[in-house]
Amino acid sequence: MSMKKASVSKRRREPLTDSQLLMTITIGIFAVMYAAAMIFMGGGFLRTQQFFDLLNDNAALIIISCSLTIVMIGGGINISVGGVIGLTVMACALFLNNSGIQNGPLGILLTLLLALGIGLAFGVLQGFLISYLEIQPFIVTLAGMFLSRGLTTMLSVNPVKVTHEGFLALVKNRLAIPWLGYTAKNGNLIPAKLEIGAVVALLIVVLVYFMLRNAKLGRHIYALGGNQQSALMLGINVKRTRFISYVISGLLSGLAGFVFLMHKPAGNASVAMRSEMDAIAASIIGGTLLTGGVGNVIGTFFGTMILATIQKIIALSPLNESWWQEMANGAMLGLFILLQSVVLSSRKKKARTTS
Amino acid sequence: MQGDAVLTMRGICKSFPGTKALNHVDFTLRKGEIHALMGENGAGKSTLIKVLTGVYEKEEGSIHIEGIEGEAHIHSPQDAQNAGISTVYQEITLCPNLTVAENMFIGRDEEMVVHWKDYEKKAAAILNNLGIPARPRQELSSCSLAVQQMVAIARAVDMNCKVLILDEPTSSLDEKEVEMLFGLMRDLKNRGVGIVFVTHFLEQVYAVSDRITVLRNGELVGEYPVQELPQVELVAKMMGKDLNDMAQLEQLGQKSVPGEETVYEAERLSSSDSKPFNFRIRKGEVNGFTGLLGSGRSESVRAIFGADRVTGGRVKVHGKEVKIAKPHDAMKNGIGYLPEDRKRDGIIADLSVRDNIILAMQVMKGFFHPMRRSDMEKFADEYVKALSIKTASKDTPVGSLSGGNQQKVILARWLLTHPDYLILDEPTRGIDVGTKLEIQKLVLKLAEENMSVTFISSEIEEMLRTCSRLIVMRDRNIVGELTGDELTQAHVMKTIAGGVRQ
Numbered sequence: 042m043s044m045k046k047a048s049v050s051k052r053r054r055e056p057l058t059d060s061q062l063l064m065t066i067t068i069g070i071f072a073v074m075y076a077a078a079m080i081f082m083g084g085g086f087l088r089t090q091q092f093f094d095l096l097n098d099n100a101a102l103i104i105i106s107c108s109l110t111i112v113m114i115g116g117g118i119n120i121s122v123g124g125v126i127g128l129t130v131m132a133c134a135l136f137l138n139n140s141g142i143q144n145g146p147l148g149i150l151l152t153l154l155l156a157l158g159i160g161l162a163f164g165v166l167q168g169f170l171i172s173y174l175e176i177q178p179f180i181v182t183l184a185g186m187f188l189s190r191g192l193t194t195m196l197s198v199n200p201v202k203v204t205h206e207g208f209l210a211l212v213k214n215r216l217a218i219p220w221l222g223y224t225a226k227n228g229n230l231i232p233a234k235l236e237i238g239a240v241v242a243l244l245i246v247v248l249v250y251f252m253l254r255n256a257k258l259g260r261h262i263y264a265l266g267g268n269q270q271s272a273l274m275l276g277i278n279v280k281r282t283r284f285i286s287y288v289i290s291g292l293l294s295g296l297a298g299f300v301f302l303m304h305k306p307a308g309n310a311s312v313a314m315r316s317e318m319d320a321i322a323a324s325i326i327g328g329t330l331l332t333g334g335v336g337n338v339i340g341t342f343f344g345t346m347i348l349a350t351i352q353k354i355i356a357l358s359p360l361n362e363s364w365w366q367e368m369a370n371g372a373m374l375g376l377f378i379l380l381q382s383v384v385l386s387s388r389k390k391k392a393r394t395t396s
Numbered sequence: 397m398q399g400d401a402v403l404t405m406r407g408i409c410k411s412f413p414g415t416k417a418l419n420h421v422d423f424t425l426r427k428g429e430i431h432a433l434m435g436e437n438g439a440g441k442s443t444l445i446k447v448l449t450g451v452y453e454k455e456e457g458s459i460h461i462e463g464i465e466g467e468a469h470i471h472s473p474q475d476a477q478n479a480g481i482s483t484v485y486q487e488i489t490l491c492p493n494l495t496v497a498e499n500m501f502i503g504r505d506e507e508m509v510v511h512w513k514d515y516e517k518k519a520a521a522i523l524n525n526l527g528i529p530a531r532p533r534q535e536l537s538s539c540s541l542a543v544q545q546m547v548a549i550a551r552a553v554d555m556n557c558k559v560l561i562l563d564e565p566t567s568s569l570d571e572k573e574v575e576m577l578f579g580l581m582r583d584l585k586n587r588g589v590g591i592v593f594v595t596h597f598l599e600q601v602y603a604v605s606d607r608i609t610v611l612r613n614g615e616l617v618g619e620y621p622v623q624e625l626p627q628v629e630l631v632a633k634m635m636g637k638d639l640n641d642m643a644q645l646e647q648l649g650q651k652s653v654p655g656e657e658t659v660y661e662a663e664r665l666s667s668s669d670s671k672p673f674n675f676r677i678r679k680g681e682v683n684g685f686t687g688l689l690g691s692g693r694s695e696s697v698r699a700i701f702g703a704d705r706v707t708g709g710r711v712k713v714h715g716k717e718v719k720i721a722k723p724h725d726a727m728k729n730g731i732g733y734l735p736e737d738r739k740r741d742g743i744i745a746d747l748s749v750r751d752n753i754i755l756a757m758q759v760m761k762g763f764f765h766p767m768r769r770s771d772m773e774k775f776a777d778e779y780v781k782a783l784s785i786k787t788a789s790k791d792t793p794v795g796s797l798s799g800g801n802q803q804k805v806i807l808a809r810w811l812l813t814h815p816d817y818l819i820l821d822e823p824t825r826g827i828d829v830g831t832k833l834e835i836q837k838l839v840l841k842l843a844e845e846n847m848s849v850t851f852i853s854s855e856i857e858e859m860l861r862t863c864s865r866l867i868v869m870r871d872r873n874i875v876g877e878l879t880g881d882e883l884t885q886a887h888v889m890k891t892i893a894g895g896v897r898q
Contacts, residue, residue: 055534055535056538058535059535255509257508257509260494260498260502260510267491267492267494268492271488272491275499276473276502334491334493
């Protein structure tokens with residue numbers, strides 16, 4: 042791998058692609074925003090832990106944002122991801138409490154499989170309807186959203202708190218990184234801590250990044266989103282590619298549900314409510330185009346972090362009301378779409394005049 | 397199978413509801429030849445190619461391909477590729493968001509992981525070898541159309557194709573780019589590839605082809621070596637009639653005499669895409685804008701119609717100063733515009749023929765005054781008949797009509813509004829010879845009826861036959877205006893090249 046990297050950097054530079062350009066803008070905005078928070082708000086923002094907490098609190102969102110980026114690059118959409126999280130969390134919580142498999146790692150493993158199974162089922166069903174029966178993805182996944190929310194409430198109207206001791210013990214685990222920590226007033230070194238879920242989310246970002254960039258499947262997804270007809274003519278199995286993209290999206294939603302449960306071990310009918318919208322926003326802010334073919338999961342990661350940072354800033358400021366949060370998100374998204382279209386159209390104009 | 401044939405199709409039949417698209421058609425392609433497949437729209441060229449490439453299933457007949465024992469079975473584009481048949485379509489079928497190299501290799505027996513370095517090295521070698529000016533890591537959308545076309549060919553060639561089908565590859569290229577493409581075609585031919593070349597440009601057929609197969613109404617007319625079939629005869633065979641129609645046009649060629657009254661006048665008109673220019677047209681006059689692709693001829697007429705953002709200048713219609721900032725203003729002033737890009741700016745593919753025809757009139761009336769159904773039917777009937785639009789019914793979606801008939805529908809749309817001044821931007825592009833003639837005749841007839849027409853075409857002969865005044869453009873400026881005896885091909889070329897007067 043490292044040898045390949047070296048040769049990559051030796052190749053002649055090409056101008057940034059649209060995808061790379063949009064991602065660069067996103068990272069830049071995140072950096073500016075975070076730096077501003079460090080300067081003006083100080084306090085927690087000066088510690089690595091603050092950044093880690095953004096990851097800890099938003100691990101599930103990061104995962105479903107990745108899942109949305111995949112389908113959006115392929116020219117689709119999946120708005121069932123939040124519902125699948127809700128259903129997975131509830132089902133897993135009930136399973137942990139009631140299955141009778143007490144405390145061993147086996148119970149946890151089975152719960153993980155249950156989470157992935159639920160995601161897989163949604164992915165396969167939706168993917169089949171969208172790819173092979175050619176039904177609009179928006180409609181299919183809207184139905185999936187209703188279905189999953191309905192199922193969640195059916196499983197339990199009341200919140201379900203996980204009592205499984207093994208799971209609760211697992212959840213307490215942290216990845217502690219001393220050199221990123223800080224020294225408290227009493228002289229103790231307090232290491233920066235990452236939850237397991239955050240580590241999983243970061244792994245997923247890296248995995249999806251390489252899948253999209255280097256795997257045959259990933260490139261086919263780009264081709265599909267770039268021009269479906271062309272993709273077909275180029276010999277790509279368009280239907281299967283689209284199907285797999287939804288299956289992956291479903292699987293990741295299930296995984297996100299498990300990660301969510303690790304962060305807050307309780308099922309609730311309103312868990313991850315509307316998180317699909319945040320995931321779409323994060324993907325778009327990260328430079329994914331709704332029209333497909335353009336996008337990058339690194340950008341999506343930073344898109345999620347931008348949303349998370351806004352949330353944190355508002356929570357720590359005197360404006361701590363939910364509507365400020367929503368308005369800030371809305372403004373950010375609007376600004377971004379505007380920026381994207383300005384940048385892309387000015388590039389197009391430039392390309393036209395030079396050619 | 398003949399000795400050096402790479403592809404033999406025998407007795408191919410294919411029908412669609414209501415029509416027999418192919419009726420026992422034979423086609424033979426030899427090694428290292430460029431074989432033009434000619435015919436008017438609806439003759440069956442596209443169907444034959446789609447059968448060959450596995451898009452359609454043939455009903456009868458056999459296909460033999462060199463190197464394949466017995467009959468070749470082609471049921472999908474993948475099958476065709478595997479059998480060594482590659483196609484480059486008019487619309488570029490590559491992915492604009494991927495790199496040049498990736499477009500050349502994606503979808504072919506790949507491994508699970510993409511080896512970018514290999515891709516780029518191989519792509520660079522092929523591009524180099526074929527002399528294609530593209531860099532492997534360039535995003536495809538940053539290449540010109542001609543280069544994109546060539547990348548598509550490079551892909552096809554690298555797949556070791558024995559048969560390369562080029563379906564209207566030149567229709568969006570300018571002359572220099574066409575020459576580049578021809579160079580590439582000749583090169584491939586010398587390497588033993590059999591090339592099927594489909595085009596509407598007769599000159600191009602004679603410039604590169606070795607052999608011509610003519611189809612008409614789904615039937616084979618014949619196969620001829622190119623030197624044994626003069627251009628006029630080719631046209632006659634394609635149309636299935638004598639050259640009367642051509643002669644008739646020559647007769648009609650006494651162009652209408654423009655009246656004195658100025659219908660439209662623009663002074664230093666400019667738009668976001670065009671430089672300031674002056675222009676006037678008189679009643680009953682047919683004029684043309686000519687120049688190479690990108691010379692600004694389309695941009696100028698778009699400015700007249702208000703299709704791009706108008707940035708300056710004064711406009712008079714019938715001597716009265718008016719403001720034309722958007723197409724609706726132009727329409728209210730009696731100006732109609734048939735756009736260059738039929739698919740993008742012209743037809744609304746999913747609406748019926750009837751709805752497409754009445755569209756402009758409905759817009760003029762305003763959407764709160766819907767037209768009566770009976771009127772709509774009447775107008776549609778009238779123009780379907782007057783322009784002999786070939787359509788199954790008025791309710792047929794216009795997208796399913798052939799290019800020429802779609803063009804007629806848009807013409808009908810404007811004629812229905814009875815404009816004083818009609819702008820036709822490339823009305824004959826991509827349509828068959830017969831319809832081309834019809835449209836030219838119609839232009840002359842409209843002028844006789846005192847309509848002013850601006851006619852733009854890439855084929856200079858067409859403009860020379862119809863226009864009484866030609867405005868020559870180069871690099872977005874008007875560089876000359878030709879009338880009377882100056883209207884010869886040589887003169888036009890000279891003006892385009894050198895600019896006779898400013």
